[in-house]
């Protein structure tokens with residue numbers, strides 16, 4: 001017989017108040033296979049665990065059922081405990097009588113019956129459990145960071161400082177992300193470039209960091225500790241090994257296109273660096289605007305370059321690198337408001353701009369050298385309206401979520417305006433003002449003291465009257481329609497996942513939520529991990545946040561990576577799919593359904609019925625223990641049940657279900 | 663070209679292949695003692711090639727026999743119409759047979775006297791090495807007389823209570839002989855669930871519930887891979903409308919995903935059984 005011990009936990013009064021634990025324990029004693037049952041106030045405590053260990057010795061228990069809280073809480077605790085006892089740590093089942101019983105039922109009588117049912121099911125399953133053993137998998141001690149915004153920069157520096165090699169992949173010609181576009185940052189109003197460019201320089205100078213700008217991840221294979229990543233470096237047409245970044249080429253290049261970095265407020269040449277302090281500080285040729293590459297004429301930069309760096313024949317380059325851990329830090333883009341808000345002119349009014357454009361406008365190193373002027377006529381605006389939540393908190397037209405930084409940078413924008421234009425009036429249209437951060441409420445107070453007029457209401461329409469723009473809204477505090485004549489309107493637009501982040505997530509096998517943000521493994525307890533082992537999250541790619549939160553999260557992700565890379569090898573979970581080769585027909589149904597690409601079709605020698613018992617090499621499914629996450633999708637796809645989940649075999653689960661009908 | 667001429671062409675080509683030793687046998691049809699019935703014939707010599715026949719009574723699809731000879735020493739020649747060819751693609755996709763082991767003699771088909779042929783949308787073979795005669799001028803998806811989902815449509819037209827009565831009746835008559843499974847070209851498990859004992863979910867008894875469990879499970883195992891050849895119904899000695907089930911699944915898939923037909927090439931993924939990041943999940 002199985003020699004099962006059942007231990008029922010009171011969880012203080014958490015369980016005991018709603019479930020008759022003594023009765024449940026008594027009931028367990030007569031369940032098939034059970035030789036001992038006991039209850040205790042806190043099973044997870046030292047004395048609780050000791051009690052179980054003693055019982056294992058005394059009664060020769062071979063399998064354990066613990067009726068307590070969710071296995072998510074303490075399954076690992078009890079597994080560790082079992083390791084000490086010599087009983088295989090997978091011969092244990094947790095009956096969740098707290099979250100699934102005590103916390104959700106009022107009727108103690110019925111709750112107790114349900115608890116007993118759950119215990120009986122756990123006993124039935126544990127009798128069918130098999131001892132499992134984990135494997136050790138080696139770890140490549142290098143990290144990949146995807147995205148070189150402030151999140152990626154911080155994560156890369158922290159990991160590199162801990163002594164591990166890091167490759168930082170950024171798709172733009174320079175790292176820096178959105179932060180380097182900003183002028184000043186709330187709540188301290190320190191200059192954004194002054195605090196971010198030193199970090200960028202640190203990245204380029206760090207002996208442990210390999211910076212790959214103008215590059216993208218093309219393919220990810222492998223699993224935690226053992227990723228093989230294909231990186232595509234886009235053709236730069238400039239030999240960066242020789243280039244000194246003198247900039248002569250950019251000065252002479254005759255092609256001029258709107259600068260995306262300056263949000264179209266200025267033009268840039270076809271051979272360009274993103275901004276003066278760019279890292280790497282060497283130009284690339286944008287092949288879509290280069291005259292030479294498009295039509296074969298020109299060639300000015302080649303003539304002008306004193307070092308002969310220009311190579312019009314340059315091509316995209318692909319190479320692979322191995323990594324043990326990956327941090328995604330792909331950040332965000334701002335919503336395309338013109339597509340969503342026809343009532344704001346849909347881009348027809350040049351003096352309706354978004355917040356990021358304003359950052360460039362007010363930035364001393366920006367196209368107007370920091371003079372706030374109207375894009376339409378270059379005059380200084382006297383009245384400015386700021387509209388918050390454009391595309392955020394608007395499930396009908398935009399996104400349902402709050403973009404979290406806009407309340408604060410709207411206030412910041414008002415303060416920047418007051419600092420630059422004498423006698424200016426600033427109206428801020430808002431739904432709520434949210435300032436939950438250190439020094440944030442004070443910052444908001446000061447903004448109002450400085451004279452910003454907060455109007456509570458969503459602007460319903462912007463229209464033109466002569467030269468001025470009229471913002472029409474219902475002031476919901478006054479209960480009146482208001483019209484504000486404005487020379488300039490700033491829309492604080494929603495943050496959205498960066499274009500292409502879903503494809504990065506796809507390559508990594510990581511999940512994204514309905515809005516496209518990468519999903520953390522647990523919103524509270526595992527906020528920087530993904531469901532995919534070895535893949536971590538930093539910054540806005542996980543959800544809107546400001547710089548302080550971005551940087552903290554990046555350091556947290558780095559800490560996880562460092563913890564992983566400090567080990568030489570790691571234990572893999574044995575609760576993975578396993579193929580019964582004799583049954584497998586090699587149909588590859590499991591291969592197609594596995595979301596983690598953990599299954600490949602291998603070959604195995606065997607005698608083939610229907611083939612005159614010839615000995616042949618026939619295809620069978622092979623599960624990669626490192627990649628398999630134990631999700632079980634394959635076990636459902638396999639018609640013949642050749643592939644089964646260790647620890648959750650079909651017959652183990654059926655046994656559990658059957659135990660309900662006694 | 664009439665059937666006599668077509669039969670002649672088949673016999674001549676088969677004899678030549680066997681003569682040259684290019685294939686170990688030619689899989690086709692032969693006569694039976696009933697004038698309106700044919701059966702599969704394995705012609706292993708030029709003499710046997712002369713016994714092959716081809717006419718409107720060749721209602722059996724031959725492809726399933728290929729899984730009985732997964733590892734042939736020499737190539738096998740098979741006569742393949744639209745349905746055989748789609749089955750071959752599907753069996754290649756399922757890793758059950760290998761293309762290089764086959765010499766596919768394509769037969770553009772004009773339908774047999776089986777009812778299901780009147781709903782066929784792929785009369786011409788979709789994969790072959792050589793065609794024995796000109797393809798149909800209307801192309802592979804010749805205008806069909808019956809709707810693609812004719813059986814499922816009929817059941818869909820019933821009320822819920824009528825449907826229940828309908829299926830209760832079907833499974834009261836099912837004798838669980840598994841002929842449908844044996845005939846189906848996509849049933850290729852080494853051990854079929856119906857042959858397992860003590861699965862915990864499928865009983866061996868002849869009872870309404872167990873019969874229905876069998877029926878529904880079979881339908882889903884075939885489901886998104888069904889090539890619509892109707893072999894299941896042809897094989898069923900009780901004349902049960904089994905095709906209604908897989909037709910229904912395909913009909914639903916088409917409603918969800920748009921055009922969906924199996925066996926048109928050998929690399930096609932199953933709609934229900936493949937993971938894709940862009941999978942529909944608006945129900946979650």
Ligand SMILES: Cc1cc2nc3c(=O)[nH]c(=O)nc-3n(C[C@H](O)[C@H](O)[C@H](O)COP(=O)(O)OP(=O)(O)OC[C@H]3O[C@@H](n4cnc5c(N)ncnc54)[C@H](O)[C@@H]3O)c2cc1C
Nearest residue numbers: 147149150151171177178185186331332355539540546547
């Ligand atoms: C108008 C405005 C004003 C703001 N003002 C403030 C402020 O004053 N204070 C504050 O705290 N916060 C402010 N924020 C928020 C701040 O911008 C963000 O918190 C911060 O920039 C997030 O950094 P990140 O690294 O996560 O993302 P990003 O800065 O977006 O960086 C992501 C990087 O990844 C790269 N990338 C994306 N996809 C890929 C890919 N597939 N492969 C390779 N690389 C990729 C991008 O090119 C980019 O360089 C403001 C935001 C806006 C819109």
Ligand code: SF4
Nearest residue numbers: 594628629631632634
């Ligand atoms: S259990 Fe999930 S992750 Fe593991 S092989 Fe099966 S489908 Fe893939």
Ligand code: SF4
Nearest residue numbers: 584585587588590638
């Ligand atoms: S689904 Fe089952 S039979 Fe098919 S390859 Fe996978 S394990 Fe083998």
